Amino acid sequence: MKPLILALVTNGLAFAQSFTGTLNPTDPHDVFLVRFTLSAPATVRVQSWGYGGSAGAPGGTNAAGTVIAPGGFDPYISLFAGTGINATFLASNDDGLCPPGMPVAGFCLDPTLTINLPPGSYTLAFSVFENFSIAENLGVGTLGDLFINLGNYYDPYSNTLRTPRYAFDISGNGVSVVGTGHVVEPPTLRKAFANASIPVNGSAALTFTVANPGLIPLTGISFNDPLPTGLVIDAPASTPVCSGTLTTTANNVSLANATLQPLTNCQFSVTVRGSTPGLKNNLTSAINSIEGGAGLPAAASITVGGNFLISYAANLNAGDSVINITNTGANGAALNGPGFGAAAGNICVNVYAFSPDEQMVSCCACLLTPNALASLSVKEDLVSNTLTGVRPNSVVVKLLATGAGAGFTGTACTNSAAVAGQNAANPLIVSGALAFGTTIHLQGTGLAVTEVPFTPATLSMAELASITNRCTNIIGNGSTFGICRSCRAGGLNSSR
Numbered sequence: 001m002k003p004l005i006l007a008l009v010t011n012g013l014a015f016a017q018s019f020t021g022t023l024n025p026t027d028p029h030d031v032f033l034v035r036f037t038l039s040a041p042a043t044v045r046v047q048s049w050g051y052g053g054s055a056g057a058p059g060g061t062n063a064a065g066t067v068i069a070p071g072g073f074d075p076y077i078s079l080f081a082g083t084g085i086n087a088t089f090l091a092s093n094d095d096g097l098c099p100p101g102m103p104v105a106g107f108c109l110d111p112t113l114t115i116n117l118p119p120g121s122y123t124l125a126f127s128v129f130e131n132f133s134i135a136e137n138l139g140v141g142t143l144g145d146l147f148i149n150l151g152n153y154y155d156p157y158s159n160t161l162r163t164p165r166y167a168f169d170i171s172g173n174g175v176s177v178v179g180t181g182h183v184v185e186p187p188t189l190r191k192a193f194a195n196a197s198i199p200v201n202g203s204a205a206l207t208f209t210v211a212n213p214g215l216i217p218l219t220g221i222s223f224n225d226p227l228p229t230g231l232v233i234d235a236p237a238s239t240p241v242c243s244g245t246l247t248t249t250a251n252n253v254s255l256a257n258a259t260l261q262p263l264t265n266c267q268f269s270v271t272v273r274g275s276t277p278g279l280k281n282n283l284t285s286a287i288n289s290i291e292g293g294a295g296l297p298a299a300a301s302i303t304v305g306g307n308f309l310i311s312y313a314a315n316l317n318a319g320d321s322v323i324n325i326t327n328t329g330a331n332g333a334a335l336n337g338p339g340f341g342a343a344a345g346n347i348c349v350n351v352y353a354f355s356p357d358e359q360m361v362s363c364c365a366c367l368l369t370p371n372a373l374a375s376l377s378v379k380e381d382l383v384s385n386t387l388t389g390v391r392p393n394s395v396v397v398k399l400l401a402t403g404a405g406a407g408f409t410g411t412a413c414t415n416s417a418a419v420a421g422q423n424a425a426n427p428l429i430v431s432g433a434l435a436f437g438t439t440i441h442l443q444g445t446g447l448a449v450t451e452v453p454f455t456p457a458t459l460s461m462a463e464l465a466s467i468t469n470r471c472t473n474i475i476g477n478g479s480t481f482g483i484c485r486s487c488r489a490g491g492l493n494s495s496r
Contacts, residue, residue, distance in 0.1 A: 016063035016171035019180075020050075023073070023128070023164040028152040031183040032126040032166065035083050037176045038119050044172035046093075046124060047100060048075050048110040050165055056099030063169040070102065072165040073153050074109045074129040078136060079122060085144025085215055085262050087123045089135035091115055105158045117172075125183075126166055128152065144215060144262065146183065185214030186295035187221050187260065189287040193272075197306035197429045197459040203273045204302060204458070210242055210258065210287065211265035220290035221258035223297075227251045230276035230304055242266035277305030277431055306429035307349075307401035309454035311437040313378045314394040321378040321439045323397060323454075325349050325366060325487075330432035331408045333370035345370040346404035347432050348413035351484060352467050353382040355392040362386055363471035365413035366487035367404055368433070374487040387474055387482030398467065399454060401433035418472040429459065 024030035038044070047057075050072030054062050061067050076094055080087035096112035109129070123143060125133065130151030135141025137148060155162045170177070187210060194205040208225075212218045221244060227233070232250050239246045244258030248270055260266060274280070280302050287295040313321035332345035350365045362382050366374045376382060383391045400417075404410035408430075435454040474482035 015173060015175050016169050017175070017177050018062045018064035018066065018167070018169050020062075020066070020068070020167045021165070023166065024182075025164045027184075028073075028128045028164070029131055029147065029149040030127075030164075031131065031147055033181045033183065034124040034126070034170065034177060035121065035179040035181075036124070036170065037121050037178055038117055038172070039174045039176070041116070041118050042172040042174050043114065043116050044122075044170065044175060046077055046079075046111070046113040046168060046170050048077065048096065048112070048166070048168040049101075050075060050167040051110045051162070052102030052104050052108060054100075054102075054167070056102045058100075062167060063171060068167045070104060071163050072167065073162040074155055074157075075111060075166060075168070076127050076129045076131065077111050077113055077168075078125040078127070078133045079113065079115065080125065080135075080143045081120060081122060082143075083121050083123050085142060087143040089133060089141055089143075090122075092132070092136055094129060104155075107157045109157065121178075124170065126168065146216065181213060183215045184292050185212070186292040187212055187218055187287050187289045188295050189223055189284060189298040191225075191282070191284065191298040191300045193300050193302040193461070195302060195458050195460050196464040197303040197308050198274050199456045199458065200274055200277055200305045202304070202458055203271050205269045206253075206272050206282075206300070207267060207269040208253075208255075208298075209265055209267045210255070210260065212260035212262060212292075214292060215262045216291060217259060217261050218289040218292050219257075219259045221260060221287065222256045222289075223254070223285050223287040225253040225282070225284040227253070227272065228280045228282055230274060230278060231272045231280050231282070231302075232275050233270060234273055235271075241268045246270075274302070274304030279303050279428070279430075301428070303429040305431045306459070307399065307431055307433040308429065308457050308459035309399040309433065309435050310396070310457045311435070311452065311454040312394065312396045313437060313439065316379055316383065316391075316393050316395075319440045320380075321437055323351070323376045323378070323399075323435060324373065324438055325368060325375070325399070325433060325435045326373050327368035327370050328432050328434055329370035331403065331430055338369050338372075343369070343409045343411055345408050345432070346410055347408065347430060348402050348404045348410075348416040349374075349433050349435070350400045350402060350413075350417035350471075351376065351382070352398045352400070352417065352471065353378075353484065354396040354398070355390075356394055356396075359388070360467070360470045360474065360482075361388070361390075361392060361395065362482050362484040363417045363467075363474055364484040364487075365416040367411065367413045373490060375490060376484065376487055381485035381488075384485065385481060385483065389481065397437070397454075399433060399435055400459070400467070401430050402428060403430050415475050418468055418475050
């Protein structure tokens with residue numbers, strides 16, 4: 001089936017929307033559906049153009065201003081109150097007027113339906129002539145009763161095989177189209193990892209959602225998901241799910257012979273472990289069914305060994321803490337060092353500071369070239385310019401390493417803490433950051449220094465969304481409060 005083309009126009013009296021597309025060329029019993037709403041009582045008009053063309057229309061075009069050529073199938077339109085399988089039959093039309101329709105072999109077979117409707121939700125069904133709804137044949141019923149599956153693309157009036165192309169307008173004050181579809185739809189598949197990043201040998205749930213967006217049951221639903229190298233399933237099994245069978249091996253997930261009722265979905269999860277570091281892109285096969293054919297594959301990504309690091313700084317009244325960060329070169333480095341040739345292996349270490357009551361008080365990012373060393377004073381850089389102006393006495397600090405620019409060649413990290421990634425072609429979360437929290441505090445009459453490495457942690461999708469959203473708000477409010485000070489070159493007690 002060809003893609004649907006939509007156009008929004010105003011025809012002087014009422015809102016109108018034009019639809020052009022193609023029913024399934026191999027299945028003349030295909031039915032195209034349009035769901036729309038009315039916010040107030042209105043006269044709604046449906047005018048087809050596909051059979052005879054738009055020559056009889058004002059200006060010779062449809063409502064979108066497009067000239068519609070003749071040659072499409074002889075259509076039938078049915079209107080239902082409501083949406084989904086419980087929508088009830090209201091009205092239908094087969095043939096229209098000349099004009100606006102144009103005669104073919106003396107017949108005007110482009111239907112016109114004009115009806116006064118109260119506010120509410122409605123579904124318009126567009127089908128081949130003779131493929132009436134069963135509800136209409138019975139005089140009462142619903143869209144879920146389906147259609148009688150008669151008719152084809154052959155036109156006895158012109159003695160020609162017509163194309164499966166349709167073209168029609170829906171007009172009326174307050175008409176709002178909310179969705180389109182077909183009575184029989186392919187199944188859909190979505191998948192998502194619970195986490196954005198996990199340590200090496202860490203685990204994450206991989207959740208699949210299989211759905212039937214159509215109005216008939218789908219059977220024989222199946223797909224295959226080969227896991228990328230470095231993701232494994234430690235407990236392979238065969239499990240009944242979705243009225244079918246889920247089978248997992250050490251490196252593969254497959255669903256076979258599942259069944260879904262109309263407008264329903266089924267969800268299940270498997271646990272995967274990250275055995276080797278790196279960005280893992282996971283793509284399934286197409287999802288198939290007997291009735292609906294093939295749907296699109298699903299994709300998801302997770303970073304194994306990506307640097308999401310956490311630590312804290314306490315008792316800032318008694319001293320200071322300094323965060324020392326370096327780039328290990330895990331993502332490459334310039335052959336002869338910085339300044340010789342193109343940049344390589346650069347990362348952004350995004351910094352998020354939280355007060356003890358969970359409020360994000362500041363965020364920023366440090367650009368780190370391979371083997372460079374940078375530091376931030378908690379007192380001078382993280383809590384000296386907080387969002388609220390209040391300086392907490394202790395903070396939780398989280399670091400998230402992302403690639404700087406495409407291919408790790410970027411030379412700036414402006415606002416990267418708000419987006420956690422600089423380029424769609426670039427890994428979102430990467431390895432390569434090493435961080436230590438160095439604390440200076442009073443001990444007796446002197447000073448003492450302790451140093452503790454930041455702890456690697458699993459980054460959930462929810463936490464990633466939370467920290468980047470809150471940092472986006474801090475950067476975007478325009479006040480400059482909450483944006484922490486610059487990263488300092490060098491480590492503790494080194495000059496800028």
